[in-house]
Amino acid sequence: MAPRIERKLAAVMAIDVVGYGLLVGADEAGTLARVKAHRVEFVEPVIAGHRGRVVKLTGDGALVDFVSVVDAVQCAVAIQSGMAKREAAESGDRRIRYRIGINIGDIVLEDDDIFGDGVNVAARLETLAEPGGICIARNVHNQVKAKLDLAFAPMGAHQVKNIAEPVEVWRVLLDGAAKAARPGKLARAKPAPRWAALAAIAVALALSVAGGAAWWHVGRPATETMAIGSPEGAAEANPALPLPDKPSIAVLPFDNLSGDAKEERLADGITEDIITDLSRFPELFVIARHSTFVYKDNPIDVRQIARELGVQYVLEGSLQAENEQVRLTAQLIDATTGNHLWSERYERPLDDVFAVQDEVAEQIVGTLGGYWGRLAQAGREKAHRKPPGSLEAYDLYLIGVERKHSFTKEDNKKAQELLDRAIALDPQFARAYVVLSQVHWVDAAYGYGDDPGQSLRKSAETAKKAVALDDSDAMAHLQLGTIYFSERQIGRGAAEFDRALELGANDADVLAIMAYNRPTKLPTGKQDVELVARAMRLNPHYPEWYFYALGYAAFHGRQYEEALAALTRFIDHPMIDGPLYSALSYAQLGRDDEAAEAAAKVLKLVPDFSAETQIENDAFRDPGVIEHFLDSIRKAGLPLCATEAQLAGYPNLQPIEECARHRATH
Secondary structure (H helix, E strand, O other), X not given: OOOOOEEEEEEEEEEEEOOHHHHHXXXXXXXXXXXXXXXXXXXXXXXXXXXXXXXXXXXXXXXXXXXXXXXXXXXXXXXXXXXXXXXXXXXXXXXXXXXXXXXXXXXXXXXXXXXXXHHHHXXXXXXXXXXXXXXXXXXXXHHHOOOOXXXXXEEEEEOOOOOOOOEEEEEEEOOOHHHXXXXXXXXXXXXXXXXXXXXXXXXXXOOEOOOXXXXXXXXXXXXXXXXXXXXXXXXXXXXXXXXXXXXXXXXXXXXXXXXXXXXXXXXXXXXXXXXXXXXXOOOOEEOOHHHHHHHOOOOOOHHHHHHHHOOOEEEEXXXXXXXXXXXXXXXXXXXXXXXXXXXXXXXXXXXXXXXXXXXXXXXXXXXXXXXXXXXXXHHHHHXXXXXXXXXXXXXXXXXXHHHHOOOOHHHHHHHHHHHHHHHHHOOOOHHHHHHHHHHHHHHHHOOOOOOHHHHXXXXXXXXXXXXXXXXXXXXXXXXXXXXXXXXXXXXXXXXXXXXXXXXXXXXXXXXXXXXXXXXXXXXXOOHHHHHHHHHHHHOOXXXXXXXXXXXXXXXXXXXXXXXXXXXXXXXXXXXOHHHHHHHHHHXXXXXXXXXXXXXXXXXXXXXXXXXXXXXXXXXXXXXXXXXXXXXXXXXXXXXXXXXXXXXXXXXXXXXXXXXHHHHHHO
C-alpha cells in the first residue's frame, strides 16, 4: 500500500529580493550582510508575529505558510512598509526591496518542506509584483477584501508557468485611499511632457474615422479646469459624451514609478507613441493626447474619465526603471463595467531608452489593434450578445470579419451578406469595403463563386472604393495592390504595397497579410518571413491564420522545413493552402511519400486543381517565382494544365507554355 501523502490547506507567501544578482555583483559582502540583517532583525520576527512558519530560505528569499490568509496579507504589508523605512537612506540602485506573492491552496507536506500548485502559484505571483509590492490570487482577495482596511487593484488573468488555468491576480495598494480612487496611479510632481505640441497635432490629425468624411472631437479644450477629484461635480459640469459606434479608447499617461525625470520622459513618450499608432487603425476611435494628459498625476476613477471623454475602454500603465532594467505594465479596462480585459508586463534592458520606447509601444499596439486585436475581440463578443435585429453597421462588420477568416464556402457567403448589410447602413464605411473586397477575392481564389472573373471584378471595385473613401487605410492599399497585381499592373501594385507598409508598419495584420500576398508578385525572398515574425512579435496573441502567412512566405523563400512546421497544422483544413504548400515543400525536400499524401488531399479538396488556375488565382507575376512554383508542382506530381471548362472561367488566364502547346496539339 502506497504511503499516505500528508496535505493541508494553507496560505502560502513567496518572498524574493529584487535584482539580487546585480546587488551582489556590485557589493557582495555588503549585500549579503544587509540581506541577513533585514531577515534576522526584521522579516523573521514579523512573520512569527503573524503566526507564519518559514518553510525554507534561499539566498534571496523565503517560502512561508500561514494558517490564516488574513495574517499572511497583514504580514506582507508590514514587511513591505517596514522595508521601505529601513532602506529609505539607500540610493535607488543599492536599495534592497522585496516582491511578495500570496496564494491559498492545497499543499503537500514532506520532510518539513511544502510542494504543489498552491506553492507554485504563490511563486509565480511573486514574479508579477512590483519592487516593494504584493500580488495576491483571487481566492486571497475574496477572503480579505472585507476584513482588512486595504485597497486592491485588479491585474486581470495571467497564464503562469506550469499552471493549466489562468490565475486572476490582484495588487495590494500600499498607499491607501489615493490609490483606491484610481487603481495603479501615484501622485507626483508633473514635469513638462515630451513632444507635447507635435504629438497633439499629429494625433489630432489621425482621428479621422473609417468613412474618411467625418471627424470626431472631444468637446472641451485641454486647458479647461475640471472638477478633478470630485466625480459628482465633474458629472454635473461635464455631461457624459455619447459612445461612438466603434471601439473607443483613451490612453492615460503612463505612471513613472522611478521618480526620475529621465524615466518620466520615457513614460510620456511611450504613451504618445501608443496613442499615435493606435490612431492609425481606422476601426478604432482614439482620444487625442492633449485630452488624456489633462488627467496626468490626478487620482481619478477610470469610469469618470471614460464618461468625460466618451469612451468605452481605458488603457493605463506604469513604468519603473532600476539596475539598468525597465519594467512596464499595461492594462486594458472596459470602463463601462470595470472589467480588466487584458494586462501585460514588459521587462527590457535600459541600454537604449528610445529602442525600449518603440518596442514596448509597438507590442501594445499590436496586441490591441487590428482585425484580431483585443479591442476588436471585445467588440465581437459584445456584438454576438446582441439580438440580430439590433446589429448595426460596425457590429455587422465585426461578425463579417470573423466569418470571412474561417475561409469556408458557407462562412464566406455569410460574410458577404453581413458586409453588404453594413455598407447599406453606412455607405461611407471604408474598412467594410476592404473586407468585402477580400471576400470576393476568396470566392475567386478558392472557387467558391460561380464566376471567378465576376468575383475578381467585384473585388477590384470594392477595393478601389475603400481607398477612395479613406486614403490613410493601410489595409485598403494592400488589397488594392493585390488587385493591381491580378490585373498585371505590376508597377501600380508595388506602389500600393509600399504605401500599405508605410501606413501599417505597426499593424500586425497588415504585415501578415502582406507576407501572404507579396511572395508571388515580387522576388522578396526571406523578407516576407521576417514580416510575419515581426507581426507575431507585435501581436503575441496572434490568430492561427498567421501560420498560413508564415508557411506561404517560407516556401517561396526556399525555407521548406520552416514552411512545413507552419503549414502541416492545416494539412486537413478545407482551404487547399495547407496541403498544397506542404506537398510542394515535401517534394522539394525529396520526401516523396509525404508529398504524394499531401497532394492527394489537394485533389480531394479541388478535383480539377491545376497549376495554371492556381497561378492566376494567386496572381503570380514574378517569372522566377512562377518557375519555382512549377518545378515544385512537377516534383509533387500535381496537374499543371487547366481543363477546357476551367479556361472558360478565366478569359485572361496566362497559359503555361507547355500547356498551351499541349492544347494546340490535342
